[in-house]
Amino acid sequence: MKQRNSLRIAIIGGGPAGLTLARILWTRGVTATVFEQEASSDERPQGGTLDLHPESGQVAVKRAGLEAEFRALARYEDQGMRVMDKQGTLLIDNPEGMEEGERPEIDRVVLRRMLLDSLPEGMVRWGHKLRTLEAREDGSHALTFTNGRSECFDLVVGADGAWSKVRPLLSTAVPEYTGVTFVELGLDDVDSRHPEIARMVGNGSLFAMAEGRGLVAQRNGHGHIRVYAMLKVAEGWVEEGGIDFTNAGRVREGLLKLFSDWAPPLLALIRECGDRIVPRQIYALPVGHRWAHRQGLTLLGDAAHLMSPFGGQGANLAMLDASDLALALTEHEDWAAAVREHELVLCQRAEKAARGAAEGIADALAADAARGAFEHVSQRGKSSAEAQSRA
Ligand SMILES: Cc1cc2nc3c(=O)[nH]c(=O)nc-3n(C[C@H](O)[C@H](O)[C@H](O)COP(=O)(O)OP(=O)(O)OC[C@H]3O[C@@H](n4cnc5c(N)ncnc54)[C@H](O)[C@@H]3O)c2cc1C
Incomplete structure (x- = not known):
C-alpha cells in the first residue's frame, strides 16, 4: 500500500x-x-x-x-427567526435566533x-x-x-x-424527489427599496407555511433578501408548465395565484421580487x-x-x-x-x-404547517443545546 x-x-x-x-x-x-x-x-x-x-x-x-x-x-447580527401563518400572524419572533451568537x-x-x-x-x-x-x-x-x-x-x-x-x-x-419544489426569488437593496418587507423579515429568516405551500425569506449580505416559494407539486411540474417560467412577470402572476389566499404583506415578497427567478426541485x-x-x-x-x-x-x-x-x-x-x-x-x-x-x-x-414549523424550530433549538452540552 x-x-x-x-x-x-x-x-x-x-x-x-x-x-x-x-x-x-x-x-x-x-x-x-x-x-x-x-x-x-x-x-x-x-x-x-x-x-x-x-x-x-x-x-x-x-x-x-x-x-x-x-x-x-x-x-452575527442576522440570526433572527420569525414564523408566521398565512394570514401573517406572528407565531414566533426571536430576534436573537435559537441561542444568542451561536x-x-x-x-x-x-x-x-x-x-x-x-x-x-x-x-x-x-x-x-x-x-x-x-x-x-x-x-x-x-x-x-x-x-x-x-x-x-x-x-x-x-x-x-x-x-x-x-x-x-x-x-x-x-x-429521490422529495415532493417539494422551491421557486427562488430575490429582492435587492431591501432597506431602501422595500422597507416594509425588510421590517417584516427582520434580521434573519422568516418562515410562513400552510397546506403544502410556504414562503421562506432570508436576509443575505448587502441588503439582499432571498425568498423560496415552496410548493408541494409533482416532479415534472416545472417542465410541464405548472406555471409559465418563460418570463419573470408570468412567474410572479402564477405564484400570486397559487398563494391567492395569503396575507398581502407576505404576497409582497412575490409581487416585489426581481427578475432572477430559479426553480429548484428538492431531492434527497x-x-x-x-x-x-x-x-x-x-x-x-x-x-x-x-x-x-x-x-x-x-x-x-x-x-x-x-x-x-x-x-x-x-x-x-x-x-x-x-x-x-x-x-x-x-x-x-x-x-x-x-x-x-x-x-x-x-x-x-x-395542513397545520406553521404549527409544525413552530415545533420543528423549537426542537432544533433543543438539539443544538443538547449537542453543545455533550461537546
Ligand atoms: C435551497 C437550499 C437551501 C439550503 N440551505 C442550507 C442551509 O441553510 N444550511 C446548510 O447547512 N445547508 C443548506 N443547504 C444544503 C447545502 O447547500 C449542501 O448540503 C452543501 O452545499 C453541500 O456541500 P458539498 O460540498 O457536499 O456539495 P456542493 O455544494 O453541491 O458542491 C459540489 C461541487 O462539485 C462540483 N461538481 C459537481 N459535479 C462535478 C464533476 N463531475 N466534476 C467536477 N466537479 C463537479 C460542483 O460544481 C460544486 O462546486 C441548502 C440546500 C438548498 C438546495
Whole structure:
C-alpha cells in the first residue's frame, strides 16, 4: 500500500466539503488536488446564506485555522427567526435566533471565497468536470475529464454534490424527489427599496407555511433578501408548465395565484421580487444511505448524504465530514483503515440528520404547517443545546 506521505489525493468538487478538506490537509502538510467543473470561482452565483452551527460547520472552520477570517466575514447580527401563518400572524419572533451568537450567517459565495483564498494558487483546477473513473490493478483510479485530460490518484474523494459521478462506483442509491419544489426569488437593496418587507423579515429568516405551500425569506449580505416559494407539486411540474417560467412577470402572476389566499404583506415578497427567478426541485438520498467500503474511493457531503434543506444541516455536515476526513488521513499511519473508519462515523451521523430533515419536510407539507414549523424550530433549538452540552 502507498505510504501516507506520498499519497496522491484527488478531490472532486470545490464546494464546502471539497474546499474544507483541501484546506485542512494543506495546513497539515498534505497537498491534494481539487477538480471543479466550473470554469472559475464566479461562473455561477453560489446560492443563499448559511448558518454555521457550533457543533459542525464552526468546528470545521476552527480546524481549518480560519476562525478570525470567519468572524470578520460572518453576519452575527442576522440570526433572527420569525414564523408566521398565512394570514401573517406572528407565531414566533426571536430576534436573537435559537441561542444568542451561536449560528452566525455567511453568504455561500463569501464562504467559498474565504476557503479559496486560504489555498495555494493552482490547488483548485477549474474547468475539470469528471467524466469517468476507472479502477486500476494497483488500487489507484484513473480519472478522465470532459476537457480531455486524465490523471491517476491513490485516493479519490467524491465531494461532487447531489449528482456525484463518484457515488455510482460505491452505491446504487440515487436521489429521490422529495415532493417539494422551491421557486427562488430575490429582492435587492431591501432597506431602501422595500422597507416594509425588510421590517417584516427582520434580521434573519422568516418562515410562513400552510397546506403544502410556504414562503421562506432570508436576509443575505448587502441588503439582499432571498425568498423560496415552496410548493408541494409533482416532479415534472416545472417542465410541464405548472406555471409559465418563460418570463419573470408570468412567474410572479402564477405564484400570486397559487398563494391567492395569503396575507398581502407576505404576497409582497412575490409581487416585489426581481427578475432572477430559479426553480429548484428538492431531492434527497434515502435516509441511512451507506456503501460498502472500497479502497481508494470515498464520499463526503451531499455526495454521501444529500438531504432536504429543512434541517439546515447539509453544508454544516459537509464541512464537518471534510474536517474529520482530513484529521483521519493525517493522524493515522494506515490511511486506508482511517478512511474506512471515517465512513462509518459519517454515515451514522448523517442518518440522524437526514431523518430530521425528512421530518422537517413532512412538517412543512402538513395542513397545520406553521404549527409544525413552530415545533420543528423549537426542537432544533433543543438539539443544538443538547449537542453543545455533550461537546
Ligand atoms: C435551497 C437550499 C437551501 C439550503 N440551505 C442550507 C442551509 O441553510 N444550511 C446548510 O447547512 N445547508 C443548506 N443547504 C444544503 C447545502 O447547500 C449542501 O448540503 C452543501 O452545499 C453541500 O456541500 P458539498 O460540498 O457536499 O456539495 P456542493 O455544494 O453541491 O458542491 C459540489 C461541487 O462539485 C462540483 N461538481 C459537481 N459535479 C462535478 C464533476 N463531475 N466534476 C467536477 N466537479 C463537479 C460542483 O460544481 C460544486 O462546486 C441548502 C440546500 C438548498 C438546495
